[in-house]
Amino acid sequence: MRDGATSGALLDWYDIHARDMPWRVSPADRAAGVRPDPYRVWLSEVMLQQTTVAAVRDYFARFTALWPTVGDLAAAEDGRVMAEWAGLGYYARARNLLKCARAVVRDHGGVFPDTREALMSLPGIGPYTASAISAIAFDRAETVVDGNVERVMARLHDVHTPLPAAKPELTALAALHTPEARPGDYAQAVMDLGATICTPRSPACGICPWRDPCAARAEGTAPELPKKTPKKQKPVRHGVVFIGRSRDGAWLMERRPESGLLGGTLGWPGTAWVAVSEEVPEAIPPAEAEWRLLPAEALHTFTHFHLRLSIMVAEGLPASGGETASATLRPGAQGWVPRGDFRPSDMPTVMRKAFDLARSAMDNDA
DNA sequence: CAAGCGTGGGT
DNA sequence: TACCCAAGCTT
Numbered sequence: 001m002r003d004g005a006t007s008g009a010l011l012d013w014y015d016i017h018a019r020d021m022p023w024r025v026s027p028a029d030r031a032a033g034v035r036p037d038p039y040r041v042w043l044s045e046v047m048l049q050q051t052t053v054a055a056v057r058d059y060f061a062r063f064t065a066l067w068p069t070v071g072d073l074a075a076a077e078d079g080r081v082m083a084e085w086a087g088l089g090y091y092a093r094a095r096n097l098l099k100c101a102r103a104v105v106r107d108h109g110g111v112f113p114d115t116r117e118a119l120m121s122l123p124g125i126g127p128y129t130a131s132a133i134s135a136i137a138f139d140r141a142e143t144v145v146d147g148n149v150e151r152v153m154a155r156l157h158d159v160h161t162p163l164p165a166a167k168p169e170l171t172a173l174a175a176l177h178t179p180e181a182r183p184g185d186y187a188q189a190v191m192d193l194g195a196t197i198c199t200p201r202s203p204a205c206g207i208c209p210w211r212d213p214c215a216a217r218a219e220g221t222a223p224e225l226p227k228k229t230p231k232k233q234k235p236v237r238h239g240v241v242f243i244g245r246s247r248d249g250a251w252l253m254e255r256r257p258e259s260g261l262l263g264g265t266l267g268w269p270g271t272a273w274v275a276v277s278e279e280v281p282e283a284i285p286p287a288e289a290e291w292r293l294l295p296a297e298a299l300h301t302f303t304h305f306h307l308r309l310s311i312m313v314a315e316g317l318p319a320s321g322g323e324t325a326s327a328t329l330r331p332g333a334q335g336w337v338p339r340g341d342f343r344p345s346d347m348p349t350v351m352r353k354a355f356d357l358a359r360s361a362m363d364n365d366a
Numbered sequence: 367c368a369a370g371c372g373t374g375g376g377t
Numbered sequence: 378t379a380c381c382c383a384a385g386c387t388t
Contacts, residue, residue: 048384055374055383089372092387126386146384164368191384200382201377231381261371303371349373 006156006213007179007186013209014189019196021053022060027185036184038112038137039070042100045129045136046093053195059088071110074101079255079327082264083346091348095264096124114138135187143175144187148194153177154226155198158215162227170226198222234301240283240310241270241298241351242291243358246319249339252286255329261302264331267351273307286334289314296357300350307350313358 015027023044025036043063047056062084067073073081078098085094100123104112112133113119119130131142150163153170161169179186197204205217216222244252254269256262269286285291291312298309324335326346344352 045384050371050383050385051373052375052383087373089374090385092371093385096386124386128385132384144384147382148384188384195384263371301373303373304369 006177006210009209010189010193011179011182011185014185014192017192017196018185018188019053019192022057022064024188030182030185035139036137038114038133040064041133041137042070042112042125042129043097045132046097046100046124047088049093049129050090051088055088059085069110070101070104070112073098074105074110077327078264079266079329083266083327083343086265086346086348087352089348091263091265093124095258099123100125112137114140116140116142132187136184139182139184141178141180141183142187143171143178144190145171145174146191148191148198149174151200151226152190152194152198152210155203155216155222156210156214158219158221159225160221160227162229164229166226234305236276236306236308237273238276238308238310239271239273240312241268241354242283242286242312242314243268243355244287244289244291244314244317245362246317246336248319248323250319250323250336251339251342252317252334253326253329253337253342254286254334255331258331262348262350265348265351266326266329266346267348268354269334270309273305273309276308283312285312285314287314287317287320289317294357294361298350298353298357300353302350309350309354311354311358313361315362 018027023036023040025034044056044060047059066084067076081098082091082094085091103122104110114134116130116134119125119133120127128144128146131144134140134142135144150167150170153159153173154166157173159166159169197208201223203222205211205214205222208214211217214222216225252269253266256265256267258264271283291314294311294313298311300307300309319336321336323338325341326337329335344355347355
């Protein structure tokens with residue numbers, strides 16, 4: 001069953017109000033037959049997973065400049081891709097991005113498959129992203145369900161079941177509205193609606209193209225939907241990192257193991273991170289030196305815990321074993337990264353915070 | 367299948 | 378300040 005009236009009203013709104021994004025083909029261009037590049041659609045959708053449009057823009061521009069095609073990306077060095085992703089978060093996305101690019105080259109001749117099922121089998125592409133690529137890049141009538149769509153459907157149909165339990169019901173409702181005509185524009189239109197009109201707080205119901213059919217607006221319940229099950233509070237963990245510099249200005253760094261928190265990213269050697277109620281593990285320095293403890297800690301919040309990171313610094317160390325380009329550092333390995341190759345922006349934010357504090361302390365010595 | 371997995375911006 | 382939230386996927 002399809003609902004042409006509601007989708008039509010939304011598409012009319014989208015023709016006028018579609019937001020301009022670097023990876024998007026405007027409704028007018030799309031009507032003229034222009035199709036988006038599946039590579040750019042895929043890259044943008046992966047970057048946009050749990051991430052705001054504002055945060056993605058610059059990363060998308062850098063990635064497409066460095067690697068214009070999926071073949072270019074597939075041929076890139078792992079460490080280069082991890083460095084470019086640094087700061088965007090959820091680093092499994094970057095690891096899966098490379099796996100996916102290489103699978104597209106190896107198994108699909110460098111051409112993205114155009115069905116939801118085939119897309120779903122690729123690393124890092126789940127139900128949402130498979131539908132989004134299929135609809136947006138290939139104009140297939142797949143139903144796209146992200147956080148925006150869940151919120152819009154919960155309000156349009158006044159669903160009070162809390163998420164995530166309500167997800168199947170909201171997905172079914174979303175499918176009823178998905179049109180056969182212009183499914184790609186429609187998918188982007190619902191998400192634009194959720195991002196600009198049907199917002200989590202203070203929805204602008206007065207100017208909504210769906211104000212008439214919206215059940216929650218009629219009931220006055222829109223601002224309180226969707227209901228969500230309460231989340232647990234975050235515990236605090238504590239750890240120590242060592243930031244060491246050689247006589248030649250090289251930095252002693254490590255690449256974290258492939259799996260787990262910050263997997264595959266560049267950072268500083270240190271202890272495990274444990275609950276404050278536990279004993280911080282013996283801080284065994286990664287090199288012989290006179291390490292001194294900084295008076296300030298790096299504070300950072302991850303998805304499921306707060307971190308307080310103590311920082312030890314030392315300078316003038318001998319770079320025993322020679323220097324190593326950061327991008328070639330293997331997961332689990334440590335090495336001296338030469339001064340000219342070191343960029344703080346290659347590290348995840350928590351490690352950059354620790355470095356900023358260390359640099360201030362070192363500069364103060366000079 | 368509940369939990370693990372980042373970060374920056376808004377209120 | 379301390380939440381809440383964002384175009385989710387994997388295990």
